[in-house]
Amino acid sequence: MDMINVKINGVAYAVEKGATVLEAAKAAHIDIPTLCYLKDINEIGACRLCLVEVAEMRGPALGPWRMVTACVYPCTEGMEIKTNTPKIAAFRKMNLELLLSNHNQDCLSCVRSTNCELQTLCREYGVNSSSFVGEVTKHEIDDASPIIRDNSKCVLCRRCVATCARIQEIGVIGAKNRGFDTSIGSAFAARLADTSCINCGQCIVACPVGALYERDDTDKVLEAIADPSKHTVICTAPSVRAQIGECFGYEPGTDCEGKMVAALKALGFDGVYDMNLTADLTIVEEANELIGRIQNNGALPMITSCSPGWIKYCEHYFPEFVDNLSTCKSPQQMFGAIVKTYYAQKMGWDPKDIVMVSAIPCTAKKFEVGRDGQAAAGVPDVDFAITTREVGRMIQKAGINFRALDDAKFDDPFAIGSGAGAIFGATGGVMEAALRYAAEKILGKKLEKVDFTEVRGTEGIKTASYKLGDLTVNVAVASSTGMAKKLLNMVKNGELDVQFIEIMGCPGGCVNGGGQPIQPAKVRMNMDLRAVRAAVLYKDDAEETLRTSQDNLAVQVLYDEFLGAPNSHKAHEILHTTYVKRGLYNN
Numbered sequence: 069m070d071m072i073n074v075k076i077n078g079v080a081y082a083v084e085k086g087a088t089v090l091e092a093a094k095a096a097h098i099d100i101p102t103l104c105y106l107k108d109i110n111e112i113g114a115c116r117l118c119l120v121e122v123a124e125m126r127g128p129a130l131g132p133w134r135m136v137t138a139c140v141y142p143c144t145e146g147m148e149i150k151t152n153t154p155k156i157a158a159f160r161k162m163n164l165e166l167l168l169s170n171h172n173q174d175c176l177s178c179v180r181s182t183n184c185e186l187q188t189l190c191r192e193y194g195v196n197s198s199s200f201v202g203e204v205t206k207h208e209i210d211d212a213s214p215i216i217r218d219n220s221k222c223v224l225c226r227r228c229v230a231t232c233a234r235i236q237e238i239g240v241i242g243a244k245n246r247g248f249d250t251s252i253g254s255a256f257a258a259r260l261a262d263t264s265c266i267n268c269g270q271c272i273v274a275c276p277v278g279a280l281y282e283r284d285d286t287d288k289v290l291e292a293i294a295d296p297s298k299h300t301v302i303c304t305a306p307s308v309r310a311q312i313g314e315c316f317g318y319e320p321g322t323d324c325e326g327k328m329v330a331a332l333k334a335l336g337f338d339g340v341y342d343m344n345l346t347a348d349l350t351i352v353e354e355a356n357e358l359i360g361r362i363q364n365n366g367a368l369p370m371i372t373s374c375s376p377g378w379i380k381y382c383e384h385y386f387p388e389f390v391d392n393l394s395t396c397k398s399p400q401q402m403f404g405a406i407v408k409t410y411y412a413q414k415m416g417w418d419p420k421d422i423v424m425v426s427a428i429p430c431t432a433k434k435f436e437v438g439r440d441g442q443a444a445a446g447v448p449d450v451d452f453a454i455t456t457r458e459v460g461r462m463i464q465k466a467g468i469n470f471r472a473l474d475d476a477k478f479d480d481p482f483a484i485g486s487g488a489g490a491i492f493g494a495t496g497g498v499m500e501a502a503l504r505y506a507a508e509k510i511l512g513k514k515l516e517k518v519d520f521t522e523v524r525g526t527e528g529i530k531t532a533s534y535k536l537g538d539l540t541v542n543v544a545v546a547s548s549t550g551m552a553k554k555l556l557n558m559v560k561n562g563e564l565d566v567q568f569i570e571i572m573g574c575p576g577g578c579v580n581g582g583g584q585p586i587q588p589a590k591v592r593m594n595m596d597l598r599a600v601r602a603a604v605l606y607k608d609d610a611e612e613t614l615r616t617s618q619d620n621l622a623v624q625v626l627y628d629e630f631l632g633a634p635n636s637h638k639a640h641e642i643l644h645t646t647y648v649k650r651g652l653y654n655n
């Protein structure tokens with residue numbers, strides 16, 4: 069690695085050639101404030117908060133001191149850098165005041181208060197109002213979809229635009245107009261609901277302020293809990309337990325399953341269940357569907373269907389692959405379907421009196437609950453899908469001291485989930501869980517080793533090939549719709565021959581979903597959240613004695629008592645669904 073020598077605040081450092089001033093400072097453990105910067109996604113030097121002073125070598129001597137933006141300015145040999153002079157502080161303060169001059173400062177009730185990068189910077193620089201007073205731009209809130217935009221709080225950093233265009237490769241939002249009239253939105257002033265937005269929420273987790281947030285369904289959930297005529301139950305997705313702690317100050321990568329269950333019980337839910345169970349059920353249904361398609365010349369490659377953001381992306385952008393989608397409902401929807409059919413029957417409850425809530429890492433699941441073909445008992449399988457962030461807010465609002473809670477356990481009869489179900493939350497997890505099932509079924513014997521490590525990791529696209537008896541199974545995994553696009557084009561062009569594909573709409577899978585706790589750019593710059601959060605789930609799996617979906621006794625009971633066999637007629641009625649070939653203009 070080529071290195072060059074620089075001085076930062078008078079101290080000498082060797083830094084990688086080509087590093088920006090921001091990267092050099094990070095290596096020297098010095099923070100430079102940023103607002104528009106998001107590592108590897110948005111590096112445009114627009115907000116001018118990372119201003120620093122530099123002097124570069126001009127021949128044998130140091131040239132004049134100049135002000136530059138650290139996030140885009142490259143280090144040069146012999147460069148001297150000052151990151152924190154009174155002049156720099158004054159400029160940063162003025163830039164914050166300029167931002168505030170056109171900003172709706174309702175911090176008291178803002179959803180991002182205490183987790184807002186603008187608010188943090190204003191506090192650090194002692195800015196609580198703007199000396200620039202004048203006309204302000206007027207904006208309407210776009211709340212027609214689960215992704216809500218309030219441009220009165222937008223700082224025009226374009227992190228959302230870059231994420232939607234460069235990571236998800238969707239590009240339904242952009243900057244409109246110029247100068248004072250600039251705003252972020254969709255073409256022809258369309259509401260997000262009227263575009264081919266997939267509701268992934270990746271723009272929300274990229275936004276440094278409260279300009280983007282999910283529709284909040286927590287009041288409706290609390291009303292249901294308070295209604296004695298309703299059976300209000302909740303199931304929690306695998307990755308929620310691995311991230312909910314971040315809402316309460318725990319480091320990313322802290323498993324808080326026991327406290328999460330205890331908090332949900334304290335909120336008053338009539339049942340707190342583990343969605344790992346229906347992750348297992350999904351695997352049994354999906355792996356049998358795959359084996360059936362391979363044996364009966366069905367549509368291949370078969371593609372997983374757990375991620376509703378990915379499903380909507382496929383329907384809009386790759387309708388020619390809709391028949392390749394597994395017809396299995398997602399684990400969330402399977403859970404609701406089972407509770408409102410099997411469990412309702414068992415308990416003598418009217419499905420109309422059950423309020424099924426799911427706690428999920430995903431904003432697209434708010435769209436999924438309203439899709440056609442998701443009502444096994446004649447009423448919606450799931451009534452409310454609430455994000456990890458919403459769960460955190462409900463617990464805070466109820467005054468429950470999360471950190472002080474003793475661990476509690478999920479409620480029967482939906483308390484058992486395997487390690488295979490747990491790893492659903494990480495990219496490659498569904499594939500690995502399915503391989504554990506398919507390998508045993510095809511080989512007709514128990515596996516000695518159930519780890520398929522080739523499909524683990526945070527790379528955008530992974531491929532692997534497995535010899536199972538006489539059968540060779542080629543598989544591929546993609547996470548983010550940008551990577552899905554690349555992978556599907558490889559399949560279309562004949563560059564990749566696989567039978568089974570796992571696609572997750574968010575980069576890294578559910579652990580990095582659009583409904584997860586938001587970490588500021590400063591944290592995201594220093595840590596690969598996808599890997600740190602996924603490690604919790606792989607640790608859970610490694611420590612489980614039950615590691616395969618087929619050995620989950622609760623799943624076996626469901627088949628014995630209710631569904632019959634995997635992929636049976638009844639299983640299809642309750643656990644499977646259909647999709648729409650939307651194209652770009654059918655939302």
Ligand code: SF4
Binds near residue numbers: 174182
């Ligand atoms: S976006 Fe930040 S600064 Fe603006 S109102 Fe919300 S918390 Fe306050």
Ligand code: SF4
Binds near residue numbers: 238264267268270272
């Ligand atoms: S939700 Fe996803 S698709 Fe929609 S605007 Fe945001 S990033 Fe783009």
Ligand code: SF4
Binds near residue numbers: 222280
């Ligand atoms: S909505 Fe948020 S991420 Fe997008 S430009 Fe505005 S402040 Fe930046």
